[in-house]
Amino acid sequence: MAFRTILSFIVPLVCCSAVLAEEIRLNPSHPDRYTVVEGDTLWDISGKFLKNPGQWPLLWSYNSQIKNPHLIYPGDTVYFSMVNGQPRLSFSPTETAAVSPSSGPCVLNEADIQNGRTSFALSPEGKLQPCIRESATAKAVQLIPAGAIQKFLSLPRVLGENELNQAPYIVDIAGEHLIAGNGDKVYVRAIERPDSLTYAVYREGDILRNPTTQEVLGHEAKYIADLTLQEPGDPATLTITQAKGEIRAGDRVLPIGEEEVMLNYFPVPPEESIKGSIIGVLDGVTQIGRYNVVVIDKGISDGLKTGHELDIYQRGKVASDPYSPVKNDTVQMPDEYAGKLMVFRPFNRVSYALVMQAQRNIHVLDKVQTPE
Template sequence: MIKRIAISLIFVLLSNPLLAKEVELNPDHPQRYTVKKGDTLWDISGMFLKYPWHWPDIWYVNPQIENPHLIYPGDELSLSYRDGKPVIEVNRGKRSVKLSPEVRETILDKPILTIPLSAIGPFLSKPRVVGDEVLNDAPYVVASADERLISGAGDYVYVRGITDSDSNTYSLFKGGKAYKDPDTGEVLGYEAIYLGDAETMTQGDPAKVSLTYTNREIQIGDRLLKVEDDDFDLNFIPRAPDKPLDGRIISVFDGVSQIGQYQIVVLSLGKRDGLQTGNVLSVYQAGETLKDSVSVDRKDTVTLPDEHAGEAMVFKLYDKVSYAIVMKATRAMHVYDKVKSAQ
């Protein structure tokens, strides 16, 4: 019986390697810190912790504070110990002011974000991941005004395939590259390149559509999709995934060859893999396979070990892929580098 229990315990530990790891404080951590406007949760976590994604392990939720998971400018964070373990407690600072003689309060500040809004600037051009059938079945530009080859903001175009009379605002996209899993070859989705926004002027087949904003040329064959809500929630908590995950960087925005801090990458992991917004993954520079010039076997090769290159945090999820922002880069990263659950 004892042996059976021991084997069961070993199985549990091996099947959940993310469970037991001591929280390591930053050697230069402050004892107290007053939150300032412009701070981010990631940066504050890094002040107190060696690994910012361990924040949920030390954050003490005070049930007496409204929205205890949100942190505001003026809040004082203090490090203390409970049962020998470090915890961060919050003393809510003054966030409102009374305007005399009127009896009302004005909230001065919003909660700090997990990452700076400016850091996802490259993403705000509205890239989208879609299935091949989504673009193939979407309404499309069939003709432009005055027989122009290209159109832009202020022009109007004719569109076939608009059947929803309840919606009159759309975004325009051009089909991009396929996102493939480099290990399995599975097509995970297709890049839809954002071109601009439009409003229907008259219904019909074709419908007359006004181009209200464009950041690229609009051409015959470009597709229209309903406007996607881009009001991202940036108040998520950085944390490790609930289970071990392995994937790859399959694309990077801006077309750079080497990836650094605050660049946006596409990962071969999504909702179906159990990934969640705020999950942090470690990036490993994939070991290069080289010819062994010393071996007597002239065909012999050797694959160098993967090298840790930094961390990326997921902020936008789809079923099979996700968008992540590189929060730390200790060496150059590249497309097809590996990502694993941060420990």
């Protein structure tokens, strides 16, 4: 697949007066120290110290000892303290057993190299012993589990009106099959001057609408399979390399471009005031919780970018008031804070976002907005 993704999640450490002026809100139950375990994410770790994990870059920026918070590994320990009224973090990497200069095998680890180690193991005759260079195999913790969004970074798509209907389509399946699968060949109309060697099969999905005005915001194209071009023409010949579902004649085909997604953002609030709603949830999920992917009714045209975070509010229900003197009186209950999400794939008028926190049940039509 030509689509490439970089999941680096580098935390920006640029500080300006406006950033430093922001008040860091601490988690009231924060620990004095925390040792990273396998499966932790930067978001998990930040939530142990901060009320709003999105302020993590602020806390890092005060601490010169921690050069790059992305290079934290399981077993490392983060220490918290207050110095002159300001929160501080200190950092202790995983301890490794010291090797005696005169006994045992000589092991040269990354810390030895960085610190310029000068003492090494000697043989009984006083000769320098050869050293084994030891490299860490553990992976640094990520902002979020990469697998939570990997399959949504390129597929499915949100298209304009009639865009999918104008795409090339499968006219027949080789071998007289009615339904095609992995390894089968298909014939596609009108790919005579190909823009790519890799394609994907799509089928018409949901129509995405503004929940208030019912205005159409986009048309979802459901991903079905990957194809590789074998022979251009009308029809062109393509081979199915990976199928998520059944492939039928009439399914539409779109090229997969040489696109690169850079997810090198820690969640930050958008500069604009955004107020929108969750209008869908991907991957067949019915109960929305942490690390589920949702669709919101705001996108690039509204000022949203990759890495923007929004608060989620559970819509208050309308409750009947049997004690009111007004017959059939109802009361609108207030919206309740429910969690946070991070935009990772914005389209023109809608966006895909990952639920980062879920403090209560989240539903389609719940509100999203710029954090206060």
